Amino acid sequence: MExxxxxxxxxxxxxxxxxxxxxxxxxxxxxxxxxGPSGCGKTTLMRSIAGFIQPEAGEIRFGxxxxxxxxxxxxxxxxxxxSYALWPHMTVYDNIAYGLKLxxxxxxxxxxxxxxxxxxxxxxxxxxxxxxxxxxxxxxQQQRVALARALVVQPRVLLLDxxxxxxxxxxxxxxxxxxxxxxxxVGTTAIYVTxxxxxxxxxxxxxxxxxxxQVEQAGTPEEVYRRPANLFVADFMGIxxxxxxxxxxxxxxxxxxxxxxxxxxxxxxxxxDAVPPEHVVLAGQVEEVTYLGxxxxxxxxxxAELVMVDADxxxxxxxxxxxxxxxxxxxxxx
Amino acid sequence: xxxxxxxxxxxxxxxxxVGIGRMSLxxxxxxxxxxxxxxxxxxxxxxxxxxxxxxxxVLPTEWGLKYWGFVGNSGMMKALTTGVLIAVxxxxxxxxxxxxxxxxxxxxxxxxxxxxLLLFLLPQAFPQLPVFANTAAILYRFNMGxxxxxxxxxxxxxxxxxxxxxxxxxxxxxxxSLEEAAINLGASRTRAxxxxxxxxxLPGLIxxxxxxxxxSLDEFTGTLLVGAPFVQTLPTFMYAAAQGYELQVAxxxxxxxxxxxxxxxxxxxxxxxxEYLSKFGGA
Numbered sequence: 001m002e003x004x005x006x007x008x009x010x011x012x013x014x015x016x017x018x019x020x021x022x023x024x025x026x027x028x029x030x031x032x033x034x035x036g037p038s039g040c041g042k043t044t045l046m047r048s049i050a051g052f053i054q055p056e057a058g059e060i061r062f063g064x065x066x067x068x069x070x071x072x073x074x075x076x077x078x079x080x081x082x083s084y085a086l087w088p089h090m091t092v093y094d095n096i097a098y099g100l101k102l103x104x105x106x107x108x109x110x111x112x113x114x115x116x117x118x119x120x121x122x123x124x125x126x127x128x129x130x131x132x133x134x135x136x137x138x139x140x141q142q143q144r145v146a147l148a149r150a151l152v153v154q155p156r157v158l159l160l161d162x163x164x165x166x167x168x169x170x171x172x173x174x175x176x177x178x179x180x181x182x183x184x185x186v187g188t189t190a191i192y193v194t195x196x197x198x199x200x201x202x203x204x205x206x207x208x209x210x211x212x213x214q215v216e217q218a219g220t221p222e223e224v225y226r227r228p229a230n231l232f233v234a235d236f237m238g239i240x241x242x243x244x245x246x247x248x249x250x251x252x253x254x255x256x257x258x259x260x261x262x263x264x265x266x267x268x269x270x271x272x273d274a275v276p277p278e279h280v281v282l283a284g285q286v287e288e289v290t291y292l293g294x295x296x297x298x299x300x301x302x303x304a305e306l307v308m309v310d311a312d313x314x315x316x317x318x319x320x321x322x323x324x325x326x327x328x329x330x331x332x333x334x
Numbered sequence: 335x336x337x338x339x340x341x342x343x344x345x346x347x348x349x350x351x352v353g354i355g356r357m358s359l360x361x362x363x364x365x366x367x368x369x370x371x372x373x374x375x376x377x378x379x380x381x382x383x384x385x386x387x388x389x390x391x392v393l394p395t396e397w398g399l400k401y402w403g404f405v406g407n408s409g410m411m412k413a414l415t416t417g418v419l420i421a422v423x424x425x426x427x428x429x430x431x432x433x434x435x436x437x438x439x440x441x442x443x444x445x446x447x448x449x450x451l452l453l454f455l456l457p458q459a460f461p462q463l464p465v466f467a468n469t470a471a472i473l474y475r476f477n478m479g480x481x482x483x484x485x486x487x488x489x490x491x492x493x494x495x496x497x498x499x500x501x502x503x504x505x506x507x508x509x510x511s512l513e514e515a516a517i518n519l520g521a522s523r524t525r526a527x528x529x530x531x532x533x534x535x536l537p538g539l540i541x542x543x544x545x546x547x548x549x550s551l552d553e554f555t556g557t558l559l560v561g562a563p564f565v566q567t568l569p570t571f572m573y574a575a576a577q578g579y580e581l582q583v584a585x586x587x588x589x590x591x592x593x594x595x596x597x598x599x600x601x602x603x604x605x606x607x608x609e610y611l612s613k614f615g616g617a
Contacts, residue, residue: 050518052514052517052518072514072517072518073517073518073520073521073522077518078518078519079514079515079518081511081514081515083509083511085509085511085512085514085515086515087512087515087516087530087534088534089533089534098516098519098521098529099519099520102519102520102521102525103520149515149519153519153520
């Protein structure tokens, strides 16, 4: 249970800056998702915290202690790898007990704690699981063992590096709830790297969005989803409709600025409908309608931009009006 | 229309002549392969049991175990033990040098890495004879000529090439994250190597050792240049024997030389899972 602080961290590979002046605080006992496209620096950030990468400048602190110059062995972090990184030549028991044996914990204590953690990750029901070797287990089971191996040493900081990206969608959804439950149960400060925005929002107390080695926004899932700080975050949070130029200015953007909104927040008005209060109206032309199952998605041209709007039924007339709640519109300066 | 649509193999199957033709072709291929593989071996075996065999008789005129008797009392036994001693020493030294070196080559970003690997390939890239002749000259200068130590040294020149190249591939095939996971949990680099990388590389290490051992046991050029006439291993012994037109002794030596290879391959097949072997080959 320690707060993790990163201060002005900088790391470059040749000319490319993987981290440029990144400062962040990961509150104690919280789970923070670090989100971004590949190459945004999120993995470099995590590996710097683990001690596998030595930053050129900046400082890393665990609970006030400066750990920047400590070797990875001395940091007391536990990492869950994307590839699980379980040792295929050892049994599940030996995999999990490895960290404990390094700490010279007596054999009986090791046995008890391995049993405990196997129950915690809900894999103790698999018959003879301790004596099996990782390649004999399914992907989901392997990830549970990897979690157990990390949790059993009671780490100061739990690091999760895209732990679910090698699993299929169903298992992924189950396991992310599990990871959340486990992290709350043990109360360790956890940092969770992912490129999946839905996963990040579902699992985290805080979300950090990174791009090109810099932090674009940090906040609660609600904040980054509802109030993206800039166009990059908006785009990453799945806001697909971007208006520029005159259409944007008519919604209050300054010259060169943009106005964005979500596909499900606009309403298509019928010819006879009145404009609801606190809404603005945009005129456009329907170019295409596709059926998504939950709704009909209309591709509507407004000026030079094509926007997507979902409706319960397909609109027959080509000329339509869109009603947008004022609160649903985000304006970004150029 | 229907006859045109019926697939060709069915037509062939219905024709008994095609079936017989195919079978005889298969039999001919099998017979040819057997001849190619077993023919020379059969010659060796026949020669080893020959006492007299003069042209133009098809088979020896006098059979017997006379020459097998030489195995015990001639220099052959001594050559065999010397050869095995050298091969074992070469294998151990080679493992001792090649394991850490190939691990470093596989893991650490060393400048000029391709150059180092190329350096190890060089002795194989040039014709063996000049390379070994030069090395022999150097070894004689260091007073290692005609000694077991000299033969070991010249064997290492070739053995290290095999070992470093194969073991570098073996270590490269082990994901770095496996060792990082150990280090992350508090293991030192050495401990991570000993508990994670080394056990995972073990099948590759064994396969590579077998290769080196057999290669050393069979090595001729270097052994002759450095060792002869004081140090004799089976290949140089056979050479000397064949020069005296004692084809029987040469055949028996050749058969003895094949035994370790067959035993080792059988053991590898028995104790190393095929997946390990394929990894060794494909890494």
